[in-house]
Amino acid sequence: MAGRINDEDVKAVRDAVPIDAVVSEYLQLRNAGGGNLKGLCPFHDEKSPSFQVSPSKGLFHCFGCQEGGDTITFVMKVDHLSFSEAVERLAGQAGITLRYEEGGYNPSHQRGERIRLVEAHKVAAQFYVEQLGTSPEADTGRMFLAERGFDQAAAAHFGVGYSPQGWDHLTRYLRGKGFTDKELLLSGLAQEGRRGPIDRFRGRLMWPIRDIGGDVVGFGARKLYESDNGPKYLNTPDTAIYKKSQVLYGIDLAKKEIAKSSRAVVVEGYTDVMACHLAGVTTAIATCGTAFGGDHIKILRRLLMDNGSARVIFTFDGDAAGQKAALRAFEDDQKFAAETYIAIAPDGMDPCELRLAKGDDAVTDLVEPRTPLFEFALRQIVLRYDLETPAGRAAALDEAAPVVARIKNSGAQHEVAVQLAGMLGILDTQFVVKRVAQLARWARERGGRTPAPSGPRPQQAYAAVQAPAGGPALTLRNPVFATERELLKLALQRPELVSPAFDAYGVDEFTAPPYAAVRQAIMEAGGAEYGVQDSQEYLVRVREAAPDDMVRAMVTELAVEAILRKTVDEGYAGDQLVMVRRRAVDRRVRDVQSSLARLSAHGDPAQLTAVQNELWVLQQYGQALRERGAEAL
Numbered sequence: 001m002a003g004r005i006n007d008e009d010v011k012a013v014r015d016a017v018p019i020d021a022v023v024s025e026y027l028q029l030r031n032a033g034g035g036n037l038k039g040l041c042p043f044h045d046e047k048s049p050s051f052q053v054s055p056s057k058g059l060f061h062c063f064g065c066q067e068g069g070d071t072i073t074f075v076m077k078v079d080h081l082s083f084s085e086a087v088e089r090l091a092g093q094a095g096i097t098l099r100y101e102e103g104g105y106n107p108s109h110q111r112g113e114r115i116r117l118v119e120a121h122k123v124a125a126q127f128y129v130e131q132l133g134t135s136p137e138a139d140t141g142r143m144f145l146a147e148r149g150f151d152q153a154a155a156a157h158f159g160v161g162y163s164p165q166g167w168d169h170l171t172r173y174l175r176g177k178g179f180t181d182k183e184l185l186l187s188g189l190a191q192e193g194r195r196g197p198i199d200r201f202r203g204r205l206m207w208p209i210r211d212i213g214g215d216v217v218g219f220g221a222r223k224l225y226e227s228d229n230g231p232k233y234l235n236t237p238d239t240a241i242y243k244k245s246q247v248l249y250g251i252d253l254a255k256k257e258i259a260k261s262s263r264a265v266v267v268e269g270y271t272d273v274m275a276c277h278l279a280g281v282t283t284a285i286a287t288c289g290t291a292f293g294g295d296h297i298k299i300l301r302r303l304l305m306d307n308g309s310a311r312v313i314f315t316f317d318g319d320a321a322g323q324k325a326a327l328r329a330f331e332d333d334q335k336f337a338a339e340t341y342i343a344i345a346p347d348g349m350d351p352c353e354l355r356l357a358k359g360d361d362a363v364t365d366l367v368e369p370r371t372p373l374f375e376f377a378l379r380q381i382v383l384r385y386d387l388e389t390p391a392g393r394a395a396a397l398d399e400a401a402p403v404v405a406r407i408k409n410s411g412a413q414h415e416v417a418v419q420l421a422g423m424l425g426i427l428d429t430q431f432v433v434k435r436v437a438q439l440a441r442w443a444r445e446r447g448g449r450t451p452a453p454s455g456p457r458p459q460q461a462y463a464a465v466q467a468p469a470g471g472p473a474l475t476l477r478n479p480v481f482a483t484e485r486e487l488l489k490l491a492l493q494r495p496e497l498v499s500p501a502f503d504a505y506g507v508d509e510f511t512a513p514p515y516a517a518v519r520q521a522i523m524e525a526g527g528a529e530y531g532v533q534d535s536q537e538y539l540v541r542v543r544e545a546a547p548d549d550m551v552r553a554m555v556t557e558l559a560v561e562a563i564l565r566k567t568v569d570e571g572y573a574g575d576q577l578v579m580v581r582r583r584a585v586d587r588r589v590r591d592v593q594s595s596l597a598r599l600s601a602h603g604d605p606a607q608l609t610a611v612q613n614e615l616w617v618l619q620q621y622g623q624a625l626r627e628r629g630a631e632a633l
Contacts, residue, residue: 005087006099010072011537013087016094019071020055025213026078027302028259029053034562040302042078043067049305054560057493058536061553061560068556070540079213085115117187117241120179121208121216124189127173128161128206128219138162140224141205148271149356150278158207158253158274163221165203167193188218188236200236203228207270209236209288210252212299218242220249220270220288233269235289246295249273250285257282258303262310262338265367266292267351272315275352279360281367284351301338310338313367315351341369342376374416377403382423393424397432400424405439413440480583484515485558487576490568491522492539492559495531497573501633503527505577509584514554521545521555574630581633585622592618 020029020037032038032052041051041062050064061068067077075086091098132138132155141162145155154160163170171190175181181197184190190197204221211217218236236242250273258264265284267273276284287296292314304310343366345354355363381400386392397420404420407413414433421432488510490498507523510516522528524545531538539559546552565572592615596608624632 004101005084006101009091009096009098010087011540012096013090013094013098014058014071014540015536016096017071017090018055019058019060019074020053022071022090023053023060023074025255027051028305030305032562036560036562040305041065041067042298042302045298052560056535057539057559059539059556059559061557063557063561066553066557068553068560070543079114079211081114085113088115113186114241116179116183117239118215118217120174120183120187120189121218121241123174123177123179124170124219125159125161125206125208125216127170128163128208129156129159130161131164132160132162132205135162135164137164144205144222144224148275148352150271150274154274154278158270158277159216161206161208163199163201163204163206165225167198167202170199170201171197186239188239188242201234204234207249209242209247209249211241211247212251212255214252215241217247218244218288222270233289243295244288244290245293246299247288248285248296248299249288250277251299253277254283254285255303258285258300259305262304264300264304264312264338266312266314268316269350269352271352272350275355276363276367279351279355279363281351281364284367304338311341311369312338313341313343313369314373315343315345315367339369340373342371342373343367343369374403374407378416378420378423387425393426396424397426397435401432401435402439404436405443413437481512481515483576483579483583484510484512486564487580488515488518488522489558489561489563490573490576491528492531492542492555493563494568494573495528495535495538497568497570498577499528499532501577501630503529504633505580506584509580511583511587514551517547517551518542518554518558521547521551570630574633577633578625578629582622582625585618585625589615589618589622 023029023037023039026042027039029037029039030049035054035056037053037055038049039051039053040046040049041064043062044065044067046064051060051062053060058070059068060070060074069077071090072083072086075081075089076083079086079089081089088098132141133152142152142155145151145160150160168190171184174184174189181190184197185192189200191200192198201219201221203225205224207220207222208216209218209220218239218241220236221234223230223232223234235244238244249270254264254277261283263283265276265281267276267284267286269286273284273286276282300312304312345351345362345366349357351363351366354366378400381403382396385396387396400420401417404413404416407416413436417433417436418429420436421427421429424432426432487498487502491502495502503523505519507516507519510519521542522545525538525541530541539555542559543552543555546555592611596611596615621632
């Protein structure tokens with residue numbers, strides 16, 4: 001077992017890697033006001049961005065699914081890593097050498113499994129690149145690339161390599177680098193042979209497949225020799241770090257331009273991605289040996305931010321297989337807020353062939369959107385029926401009308417319904433329009449209702465959440481809860497404005513149990529005064545002091561949520577301090593008055609005098625708070 005990572009090193013990693021830089025590797029972030037950023041949550045499906053990042057606090061929180069935490073937590077959740085694996089990955093990015101408290105520096109064989117598998121792929125990718133550049137055997141691969149218009153610089157840009165034809169060249173090389181046979185088999189780089197592991201890829205041109213964060217997680221291997229009995233393209237099998245339905249080739253190179261331009265081009269192969277990027281279409285990506293599906297859409301939606309002007313252009317071969325792929329893509333069209341289009345090159349050429357035949361400009365022109373995907377789908381449906389007969393027209397309408405009913409924009413839906421009537425030769429246009437409208441209404445009634453916005457306004461985020469057992473419903477329509485929440489936000493986000501007064505507040509001054517728990521966690525972390533000294537470490541300590549995940553999530557949310565006042569100063573902070581204290585004093589006055597009423601009937605005179613004195617002090621304090629505000633605290 002590797003030792004525990006030194007706490008100072010963990011803090012150094014948190015401080016060195018900005019959370020917005022890490023999150024931006026996975027989704028597009030936009031300004032949310034108050035110094036925060038927002039985007040579509042990577043942990044659940046949503047239409048409107050409810051995922052917020054606070055760079056100054058080093059925290060993220062989703063108001064939709066309640067996931068939250070710091071940079072390390074984000075990497076753990078998004079890439080399914082352990083705590084140590086996430087710290088090790090971030091430390092590697094920051095160039096920080098980690099120390100381990102039970103055994104000094106961490107030997108490589110003790111690293112987390114995912115980190116080791118990623119490292120194995122990184123070393124393998126370098127090995128394949130060197131083989132393509134220097135090995136005489138790789139002439140076949142270099143010729144293959146040259147024939148398709150890719151020179152040495154293009155191969156280097158995409159990390160293309162070559163796997164030697166022998167049985168275990170890579171296996172022996174990786175063993176020499178300290179990787180075990182178990183790791184080679186788990187990574188998919190090797191497979192069991194008669195006498196132990198052998199190379200999975202032999203005598204093939206190799207494309208490294210990277211995840212959205214830029215790590216090599218798999219390979220796509222192209223057959224080069226007739227003697228190779230395997231498939232034309234052979235991909236890494238599903239492993240702990242590679243799921244073919246969840247990766248897009250080229251996404252690491254395309255993601256920034258996709259986010260910037262709100263546009264993505266989906267092509268069919270690795271060489272098509274290369275051709276597009278070299279022609280200037282740097283938003284091109286491709287699936288890896290599988291059909292474009294729901295998991296791929298999730299990746300793109302986080303980059304496109306689902307704004308109405310976003311566009312996704314699919315390029316498919318003009319053959320029957322390409323048409324089938326286009327129709328399959330249309331089935332998932334409703335998962336996009338973006339408009340979807342199809343581009344089919346003349347003579348059925350793919351982008352790689354088109355670039356060779358007609359140059360870069362032809363590729364650029366190909367992916368300019370012209371035909372909406374739904375229009376293409378309709379044409380393919382109509383072509384299958386004999387429109388010369390009433391029965392043929394009726395059958396075509398039965399299949400095509402549901403397609404039109406799925407169009408998101410109601411105005412466009414009506415217009416396309418009119419076009420469909422013309423395509424089918426049905427003179428009664430209104431009949432087709434009403435048919436489509438009826439189908440659309442039925443779909444909504446069967447559960448296809450438009451969901452409410454996923455990103456609640458911060459002041460409403462916990463309106464329907466229940467407090468822990470025994471507590472009242474935590475609704476922010478209750479002004480008491482709203483003020484307590486605001487004060488805790490100030491204590492977490494702007495401790496210098498409420499310290500030292502806040503640290504004198506008791507846990508019982510917060511009436512909502514979750515807020516009382518957060519107050520307790522702040523106390524155990526050293527109070528707001530500690531937050532003035534080291535704001536980022538302060539939040540880490542408060543989260544660690546939380547008794548459970550529910551309170552920890554509440555801490556994160558309060559640390560990220562916008563304060564309700566645009567101008568946040570000592571006056572505003574003082575108002576919140578006074579309001580919470582005044583209400584606490586008023587509650588205590590009522591309790592004491594109740595005790596006084598009981599003692600007046602039959603109580604100890606000395607005890608009665610003590611209670612009367614307490615009541616007088618409380619009333620005087622309450623009066624001072626009303627008249628002098630924060631000065632009386």
